[in-house]
Amino acid sequence: METRKIMEDADHYLMPTYSRFPIVLRKGRGVKVWDTNGKEYLDFVGGIAVNVLGHCHPQVVVAIQKQAQRLLHVSNLYHIEPQVRLAKLLVMNSFADKVFFCNSGAEANEAAIKIARKYAHEHFGAECFEIISTFNSFHGRTIATLTATGQTKFQKGFEPLLPGFKHVPFNNIDALRAAVSERTCAVMLEPIQAEGGINLPSEDYLTQVRELCDEKKLLLILDEVQTGMGRTGKLFAYEHYGITPDIMSLAKGLGGGVPIGAMLATDKVAAVFQPRTHASTFGGNPLVCAAAIAAIEALLEDGLVLDQCNRMSRYLLDRLNQLQEEYEGKVVDVRGKGLLIAMELMREGVPYVTACMERGVLIGLAGAGNILRFTPPLIVEERDIDHMIDVLEDVLEKVP
């Protein structure tokens, strides 16, 4: 189909939940994608932190092909070998003892909210159900996860939201402590707020949150949907901060590009999920689990991808900091961890992102729209970063 026709049909047949850029992407390899006109782009969006291994990683592709020939789907009424293998891999490499599989980040958080409430019901009674989350957080678009999300712009028009959620400022342990009551069952946080603008926790914030949760017998839910799977330079972001959660949600990078989510928990918490308490028809289906196993194995192989991520993180931050010095009238701040990096601008970012796209570089946005978000594949190389920086410099120079 011709490019223009695809875009016309998109307007005609798709609900306009996205304001899409006017290109149609057809092919991807590594850090590059190509559109229907054959134009090449360097992809610093990476499916918004999904494509940790780049596009069409050969091990993931082969795993999908092999599994597709063997078995695509069976019900969770039966044992599914790739699902068990994937759960074991996640458990062996994290704080968790048990895994529940679903299909997206929102569903993983939905499961996290449900298990926290169920745990509190069983241990502390039905009056204990409140979850404290933070302003500027993003946890998903289902009604529960939207309620947990601390940004009114996503909630407008969908009221009434669910009872049982409170929000406090991120990075403020006193506000969190003051918000805890008899009714509180859990604290829910992104270790680094991603959609909200790549907001990093202060050095001791997460340790203090963990201590507070222990003191008040609250569950700590970490939403690692965006920060997980190597994005911040360690497999999970909590590893940077010397703490472990009770519950963690994953999605995005987990499947190497296929839709899968997971909610992980300690045995103590997991015990409250019994047959018929929660379920998902597609959750942990053979095809997506085979892809995710291949993705995690490739991600962890000799630590090479994580090393690359950390090296490229330093390089990208250096280069962006140089740009900030050069364009201090336009760039307010550069920050991030691993390859979850922000460049905050004085102005609305869409014109900059559009100009970069026209020059063959895809960059994302976060926060109030004035933050450029860089979430390239973790296998990105120095020459890719150099090329992106040249383009961005040109754009900062020319776009007012």
Ligand code: PLP
């Ligand atoms: N949690 C976080 C931290 C996210 O960044 C996102 C998506 O951007 C979600 C949850 C929702 O994930 P999904 O879009 O897969 O439902």
